[in-house]
Amino acid sequence: MIGRQTYFFISLLTVISIFSCRNKEEEVECLPADPTPYTVVIPPFFPPMDIPADNPMTVEGIDLGRFLFWDVQLSADNSISCGACHLPEAAFSDNSQFSVGVNGAVGTRQSMALVNIGWARDYFWDSRAATLEEQIHDPVVNPIEMAETWEDVVSKIEADPIYPPKFLAAFGSTDVTELRMRKAIAQFLRTLISADSNFDKWRRGEYILSESEFRGYELFLKEGGDPEVVVGGEFGADCFHCHVEAGMQFSDYLPHNNGLDAVFTDLGVGGFTGDPLQMGKFKTPTLRNIELSAPYMHDGRFSTLEAVVEHYNSGGQPSETIDPFMKYTSGGLTLSPQSKADIINFLKTLTDTSFVNNPAFHNPHE
Ligand code: HEC
Ligand code: HEC
Known part of the structure; x- marks a missing residue:
């Protein structure tokens, strides 16, 4: 039988072991991560939004996604972010006929507006991406857009001190992966809701x-x-x-x-x-x-x-x-x-x- 005192002592030890960290880097890992669920407020007359079960929206995930969406490190020469071709004043599209990618590359399609994108499906002009999470892979590697590899993007983001705490807050550990980035950006895109025209x-x-x-x-x-x-x-x-x-x-x-x-x-x-x-x-x-x-x-x-x-x-x-x-x-x-x-x-x-x-x-x- 475990006495009250022993029980208290064991509990105390557990708490200490969860929070104790030997060095600064681990300290970040040891903070308790508890992402805050984010509920999309469905505007009047809108249908429910289809949110994938494996990517629930959280306040911290959306915040991370917003930082990534606007980060030029997603491109090969650190010159453009997603937002460079999806500008707020153009309804998250681009007012030039064809957007300019890395090294001045020019494509053959107009940038698409990102408005209530959480209700859309079959992304791109040719409907080739079934989900947003899948769609986000493409612009990074597309030679006429960001012309970067996800491997490089992961290294750059890992090395940027603003990100490890944000990954920890959003996903419970500081691991930077392509999938986590795509999930976070998708969460941010789903908040781009226009319902006040x-x-x-x-x-x-x-x-x-x-x-x-x-x-x-x-x-x-x-x-x-x-x-x-x-x-x-x-x-x-x-x-x-x-x-x-x-x-x-x-x-x-x-x-x-x-x-x-x-x-x-x-x-x-x-x-x-x-x-x-x-x-x-x-x-x-x-x-x-x-x-x-x-x-x-x-x-x-x-x-x-x-x-x-x-x-x-x-x-x-x-x-x-x-x-x-x-x-x-x-x-x-x-x-x-x-x-x-x-x-x-x-x-x-x-x-x-x-x-x-x-x-x-x-x-x-x-
Ligand atoms: C047969 C289906 C169809 C009908 C009917 C139709 N549209 Fe469209 N609309 C489309 C498609 C598909 C596109 C995109 C075509 C493309 O880019 O090749 C489009 C594109 C547009 C665009 C440009 C959107 C953008 O983001 O570039 C506008 C504006 C538009 N339509 C308005 C209208 C209006 C106004 C009418 C009625 C007069 C109309 N459409 C009738 C299917 C249709
Ligand atoms: C160089 C300009 C450029 C950059 C950078 C860019 N995009 Fe795009 N975006 C486009 C163009 C052009 C299209 C249409 C391409 C096509 O249909 O093949 C598009 C399409 C999309 C669509 C599909 C919208 C729909 O309604 O189907 C989404 C979502 C999107 N982009 C998100 C992003 C995200 C997220 C990033 C950053 C990871 C990004 N874009 C970076 C130009 C760009």
């Missing part, structure tokens, strides 16, 4: 859409075409089939061919899967904060929203894989100048300045 405020009853904005919204949701020519036509703009409002992201996140080209220079999803039925199809992007993330499309070919709406109004270029929702067969949408302006005014109600100005998302190294 005039459109959101209108849905919550805190804003009244102007007449033009409301007409634009209605056109957005109506079937395109003259009912005499197209079955079910409503003279609308027919945007909602692909940029679906349900879920509040204005995207179905599925690949479609929206009629940009008759002959494809970039094969899109087909280039990745080899499937002839997927040639020229690209992931449908969200339209949230679209006013801020020009230029538009996977190759940034349109510099204004006017040009985008003109593209859809024209009906687009016919091709084998063009989406049935593109009404080119009936000679375009025949929208009036006023209707085009209304659609653009509606799109601008999706701008959320409190999102882009949120200091919690900005560079913590500055």
